[in-house]
Amino acid sequence: MLKILVCVKQIPDVDLVKMDPETGNLVRAGVPTLTNPLDLNALEAAVRVKEQYGGEVTLITMGPPMAESTLRECLAVGGDDAILISGRPFGGADTLSTSYSIVKAADMKGKFDLIFCGKESLDGATGQMASQLAERFDASQISCCYSIERIADGKIRAVRALEDGKETVEATLPCLLTVEKDNFYGRLPNLKAYLDAKSAPITTYTENDIDGLDLNKIGVPGSGTIVPKIYPPELPEPGQIISTGSAKSDARRLVEILAEKGSI
Numbered sequence: 001m002l003k004i005l006v007c008v009k010q011i012p013d014v015d016l017v018k019m020d021p022e023t024g025n026l027v028r029a030g031v032p033t034l035t036n037p038l039d040l041n042a043l044e045a046a047v048r049v050k051e052q053y054g055g056e057v058t059l060i061t062m063g064p065p066m067a068e069s070t071l072r073e074c075l076a077v078g079g080d081d082a083i084l085i086s087g088r089p090f091g092g093a094d095t096l097s098t099s100y101s102i103v104k105a106a107d108m109k110g111k112f113d114l115i116f117c118g119k120e121s122l123d124g125a126t127g128q129m130a131s132q133l134a135e136r137f138d139a140s141q142i143s144c145c146y147s148i149e150r151i152a153d154g155k156i157r158a159v160r161a162l163e164d165g166k167e168t169v170e171a172t173l174p175c176l177l178t179v180e181k182d183n184f185y186g187r188l189p190n191l192k193a194y195l196d197a198k199s200a201p202i203t204t205y206t207e208n209d210i211d212g213l214d215l216n217k218i219g220v221p222g223s224g225t226i227v228p229k230i231y232p233p234e235l236p237e238p239g240q241i242i243s244t245g246s247a248k249s250d251a252r253r254l255v256e257i258l259a260e261k262g263s264i
């Protein structure tokens with residue numbers, strides 16, 4: 001039976017997040033959250049593997065207590081159990097300490113044969129987590145997975161999507177995959193699964209529950225990156241539509257505007 005881990009992240013609705021002009025920090029308070037959409041594609045890939053080859057899908061997330069709702073959403077569409085890593089000391093983590101925390105927590109549940117991640121998260125969007133996790137899990141990695149052809153004899157064969165084509169690759173288990181969304185649209189839960197997921201048990205690990213966790217490697221102390229400044233992009237001046245009623249006067253107006261701007 002395959003042991004499958006799926007990494008899912010709860011993110012703020014990126015269209016609604018604002019920046020505090022004074023501090024340069026993101027204002028997340030009061031912003032609705034959602035499950036990183038690309039992680040639902042990863043989950044779909046994992047559930048299909050479970051259905052075809054047999055196995056158990058464990059979900060894992062690191063985040064504040066409310067990230068539990070993301071785990072429940074994922075339990076409803078095929079996850080079997082779920083781990084939430086939560087606690088103040090984990091806060092302010094960059095990818096280095098996030099990947100460390102996830103692997104240490106996952107190890108509490110034994111070794112996994114397959115690990116699935118989204119390609120990136122829509123908020124952090126570093127795209128670094130998968131490779132860091134593969135390294136820490138001592139797993140091979142297949143990125144941009146378009147389809148899974150075969151899992152047998154301790155190996156997985158998959159098709160990767162490239163910019164100008166596809167390639168078939170084979171890797172040994174354990175293997176971490178990031179998936180393309182095209183082939184792995186997430187499914188909707190049925191009512192029973194949705195209701196069951198509401199009361200399903202979730203394993204919550206704080207910093208005190210994870211064996212051998214080095215507190216210097218989590219949260220801010222464990223982060224190798226510092227973000228000294230964050231600012232919104234400078235947007236170009238919005239365009240104008242000149243529509244005075246005739247082509248001749250439109251052209252005259254255009255010349256006026258260009259002259260006002262010192263462009264001619």
Ligand SMILES: Cc1cc2nc3c(=O)[nH]c(=O)nc-3n(C[C@H](O)[C@H](O)[C@H](O)COP(=O)(O)OP(=O)(O)OC[C@H]3O[C@@H](n4cnc5c(N)ncnc54)[C@H](O)[C@@H]3O)c2cc1C
Nearest residue numbers: 007062092093094095117118120121124125126127128129
């Ligand atoms: C200095 C610094 C400080 C930061 N402080 C904060 C902070 O205070 N609060 C905050 O929320 N963020 C903070 N971040 C951002 C946070 O570290 C990243 O969002 C996080 O490390 C994951 O990176 P990513 O989203 O870019 O991952 P990506 O590499 O873009 O994600 C790829 C995949 O990895 C998996 N994944 C990513 N994150 C998680 C997770 N948490 N749990 C489970 N699976 C996951 C998902 O499958 C995802 O699709 C900070 C970053 C830096 C550099």
